[in-house]
Amino acid sequence: MTAQLKTQWQSVCSTADLVEDSGVAALLNGKQIAIFYIKKLDAIYAIDNYCPFSNANVISRGIIGSLKGQTVVASPIYKQHFNLETGQCLEDSEVTLNTYPVKIEQDTVLLAI
Amino acid sequence: MNRKSRLVIIGNGMVGHRFIEELVERSNPQETDVTVFCEEPRVAYDRVHLSSYFSHHTADELSLVKEGFYQKHNIKVLIGERAININRQNKIVYSSSGREVAYDKLILATGSYPWVPPIKGNENSDCFVYRTIEDLKAIEATAKNSQRGAVVGGGLLGLEAAGALKALGVETHVVEFAPVLMAEQLDQQGGQQLRKKIERMGVQVHTSKNTLEILAQGTHARNTMKFADDTDLEVDFIVFSTGIRPQDKLAKQAELAIAPRGGIAINDHCQTSDENIYAIGECASWNQSFFGLVAPGYKMAQIAVGHLLGETKHFEGADMSAKLKLLGVNVGSIGDANGRTPDCKSYVYLNEDEEVYKRLIVSKDGKKLLGAVLVGDTSDYGNLLQLKLNDIDLPEKPDTLILPAHAGAEKPALGADALPESAVICSCFDVTKGKIAQAVAAGNHTLADVKAATNAGTGCGGCIPLVTDVLKAELAKAGVEVNNHLCEHFEYSRQELFHLIRIEGIQSFDALIEKYGKGYGCEVCKPAVGSILASCWGDHILKPSLVSLHDTNDNFLGNMQKDGTYSVIPRMAGGEVTPQALAALAGVAEEYGLYTKVTGAQRIGLFGAQKDDLPDIWRKLISAGFETGQAYAKALRMAKTCVGKTWCRYGVQDSVGLGVDIENRYKGIRTPHKMKFGVSGCTRECAEAQGKDLGIIATDAGWNMYVCGNGGMKPRHADLLASDLDYDTLIKYIDRFMMFYIRTADKLQRTSVWLENLEGGIDYLREVVVNDKLGINDQLEADVQKLIDAYRCEWQETLNDEAQLKRFKHFINSDERDSNVVFVTERDQVRPATFSEKYPELAGDIICTTAEETV
Numbered sequence: 001m002t003a004q005l006k007t008q009w010q011s012v013c014s015t016a017d018l019v020e021d022s023g024v025a026a027l028l029n030g031k032q033i034a035i036f037y038i039k040k041l042d043a044i045y046a047i048d049n050y051c052p053f054s055n056a057n058v059i060s061r062g063i064i065g066s067l068k069g070q071t072v073v074a075s076p077i078y079k080q081h082f083n084l085e086t087g088q089c090l091e092d093s094e095v096t097l098n099t100y101p102v103k104i105e106q107d108t109v110l111l112a113i
Numbered sequence: 114m115n116r117k118s119r120l121v122i123i124g125n126g127m128v129g130h131r132f133i134e135e136l137v138e139r140s141n142p143q144e145t146d147v148t149v150f151c152e153e154p155r156v157a158y159d160r161v162h163l164s165s166y167f168s169h170h171t172a173d174e175l176s177l178v179k180e181g182f183y184q185k186h187n188i189k190v191l192i193g194e195r196a197i198n199i200n201r202q203n204k205i206v207y208s209s210s211g212r213e214v215a216y217d218k219l220i221l222a223t224g225s226y227p228w229v230p231p232i233k234g235n236e237n238s239d240c241f242v243y244r245t246i247e248d249l250k251a252i253e254a255t256a257k258n259s260q261r262g263a264v265v266g267g268g269l270l271g272l273e274a275a276g277a278l279k280a281l282g283v284e285t286h287v288v289e290f291a292p293v294l295m296a297e298q299l300d301q302q303g304g305q306q307l308r309k310k311i312e313r314m315g316v317q318v319h320t321s322k323n324t325l326e327i328l329a330q331g332t333h334a335r336n337t338m339k340f341a342d343d344t345d346l347e348v349d350f351i352v353f354s355t356g357i358r359p360q361d362k363l364a365k366q367a368e369l370a371i372a373p374r375g376g377i378a379i380n381d382h383c384q385t386s387d388e389n390i391y392a393i394g395e396c397a398s399w400n401q402s403f404f405g406l407v408a409p410g411y412k413m414a415q416i417a418v419g420h421l422l423g424e425t426k427h428f429e430g431a432d433m434s435a436k437l438k439l440l441g442v443n444v445g446s447i448g449d450a451n452g453r454t455p456d457c458k459s460y461v462y463l464n465e466d467e468e469v470y471k472r473l474i475v476s477k478d479g480k481k482l483l484g485a486v487l488v489g490d491t492s493d494y495g496n497l498l499q500l501k502l503n504d505i506d507l508p509e510k511p512d513t514l515i516l517p518a519h520a521g522a523e524k525p526a527l528g529a530d531a532l533p534e535s536a537v538i539c540s541c542f543d544v545t546k547g548k549i550a551q552a553v554a555a556g557n558h559t560l561a562d563v564k565a566a567t568n569a570g571t572g573c574g575g576c577i578p579l580v581t582d583v584l585k586a587e588l589a590k591a592g593v594e595v596n597n598h599l600c601e602h603f604e605y606s607r608q609e610l611f612h613l614i615r616i617e618g619i620q621s622f623d624a625l626i627e628k629y630g631k632g633y634g635c636e637v638c639k640p641a642v643g644s645i646l647a648s649c650w651g652d653h654i655l656k657p658s659l660v661s662l663h664d665t666n667d668n669f670l671g672n673m674q675k676d677g678t679y680s681v682i683p684r685m686a687g688g689e690v691t692p693q694a695l696a697a698l699a700g701v702a703e704e705y706g707l708y709t710k711v712t713g714a715q716r717i718g719l720f721g722a723q724k725d726d727l728p729d730i731w732r733k734l735i736s737a738g739f740e741t742g743q744a745y746a747k748a749l750r751m752a753k754t755c756v757g758k759t760w761c762r763y764g765v766q767d768s769v770g771l772g773v774d775i776e777n778r779y780k781g782i783r784t785p786h787k788m789k790f791g792v793s794g795c796t797r798e799c800a801e802a803q804g805k806d807l808g809i810i811a812t813d814a815g816w817n818m819y820v821c822g823n824g825g826m827k828p829r830h831a832d833l834l835a836s837d838l839d840y841d842t843l844i845k846y847i848d849r850f851m852m853f854y855i856r857t858a859d860k861l862q863r864t865s866v867w868l869e870n871l872e873g874g875i876d877y878l879r880e881v882v883v884n885d886k887l888g889i890n891d892q893l894e895a896d897v898q899k900l901i902d903a904y905r906c907e908w909q910e911t912l913n914d915e916a917q918l919k920r921f922k923h924f925i926n927s928d929e930r931d932s933n934v935v936f937v938t939e940r941d942q943v944r945p946a947t948f949s950e951k952y953p954e955l956a957g958d959i960i961c962t963t964a965e966e967t968v
Contacts, residue, residue: 038633056677057677
């Protein structure tokens, strides 16, 4: 265990809890966070679960994919797209979701907030 | 002038209504006070398709007036009120109710009346005419107590009336004075060919018969028709369809000039001899002739509106060509069909085996088309009409225009490019090629869009192939690539992908995108492909490899509501539910605090279920005998039914029984968009089946099948696909219809839009479903059967699989629930709290709220 881990990273779940190419929601320090795992890229993303367009905690239940070269999630209510790396909304430049550092170590998903 | 100008229109038939539409479109209706006299008890309806009243029995279906149209434009319509006199000096119209309406400009659109020959006994209560819905109602009532009916008159309208009699189930006779049928539009050979076809359908035709008298007695029927050749015919009732005469009585009374052969004389601007009075449609006589078709009337309406607005366009006569379907026989007539032009020449094609007759009449030098007759096959009509109307030179060998493909010579394609901009493509709505080109340039790139933007093809529909040609030619010219690609990840349409998946046996999204796509997919292609995979292979929708493809609705087997909770809607096939099941449902709703409502689909919806409660809720419902209702899926939702003959005193078939059967047969099958069925037990149509993707209406003889109706944003009445079907045939047709839709529709395309874009429309669909034009019906039926066999209740399957249930937890790392889901009480039930109810301190711009503040 490194010093960095002790101070920042928190264990959220095991990789078995993730759903491939889809999302799950986690609750960390009272904050709802959506975690997505793209198998093809072996990439994991963490982003706010709260959709500001619908005012509901639904982002983790959106469909993920790519649009114009960006990796995105589509909010399941009104279908706005958010860049999974930056949180930027593709339809409205003034809206950005928070994204969080996330990684997988020895089958454990670690999140820093 | 300070006061508004006053416009009075007498007559609310097809032309009178068209005048108003034209006026509203081209001027500011607020500037004019418009009053309309409508003598009939209902506003304008489609008289051209009058006989279709007998297949659906609703006057509304025929109405030409969009609901609220007159109110919206502040037009005063005096229904059931007749104008009885005009005082031209004081410019006042007097009505049957004693009303006086002053005008600045007056429009006469009084139409025509049926002319009945002066035959002794023609006022007998068994004698009718065929013009209004009231006439049809009277004929229908009499037909109920009759075995045999005769139509006097073998012209266009007479044969239309004969079709109606046949549909009413009485033995039908047609009595014609001339030696051939449709003498106005067809030559002798064409008339004979038509006669043969009609007789084969069981209609008895009597030509060269001059009816002298109708005696109210008979041995086998109520009346006897006596003819000049000493023969007679016994029938129960008689319908006269012996021509029309302009309704010019009011004009005569007002001493307006009347043409020698009847009709209100008008000039090129449609003005009568009084410059403040116009006459349009069948009541008007231009150049000493009047027009008994609707298209010239529409043209007059346009000219008159234009003139009122200061334009100086001229009425230049009208083309009397016609294409119709009489008693199921296609008939077309163009220009000089009888070859009366001096020195003209003819080309004839006769195929007695297939009962097709075609004749071209061309000019002496063989360069121009003068006329044509088409019986049994009118597929050449559109091209021929354009050749005639636009005076286009004929090809070197004109007979190639009417020869069938197997004759070898390639049919010269007229090509939309050959037509001038001014060519009228749709004569019902007077839409030119130029107007369609403009619509295409304005971004209308599909047939459905062009139809909506220009009205082209929305009348008789005969010009649709040509409209399609023009659309394609314009798109090609503009260099617009018609892109029906699914999305940026697949350069294929849904239909193409369906075939690739099916033919190559592709089983997963990954395999498909690997081979035919790029990127990782998106929320458009993933569910579309997921649906195709389910439609092709009948796979369980929750198969792990499919989970990532589906919308949250399919994944959690409920419709996500605005607050992130889900609805719970179990199936109640046909709208049936037992008291015990209802009690169980109530128990679950109460236990989980769910909002309860009867949905628009004749079943009960429970709302506000939390994701992690869903499995428990469904476990309880399933043990009470319920199964999933697929309310979350792009699939069949339900079959709405009326109680049918089991309980209703009017019902003629068991509509609930059929509704339950078909709902259970097709449930769970994934379709390009959601589907709704409806089954009505009689023509009263209480299940509103004609507003459904599939509508079935009971008849005395079986079931009528309607397809591609829709409610919603763009309501569309379903089209009749087939009549009087027995149960087994009906099921076959539904199988084929469903699978053909699944195979060929675009992504998220409802059946109504699908049909609007289907080249050839309902006739083509009928060819495929009923006549197996494509030779694929066995396959379509087999495919449906495979899906039916693969049906499993998705909720039951999910509950059986422990691994699946994990996904229903709200948080992967906590048993807490979403604190943002908050309910308040309204009308004794819960509803989601609004944002300001949840966060009164945060009222304002909700977009600015961040996650921290709201979790």
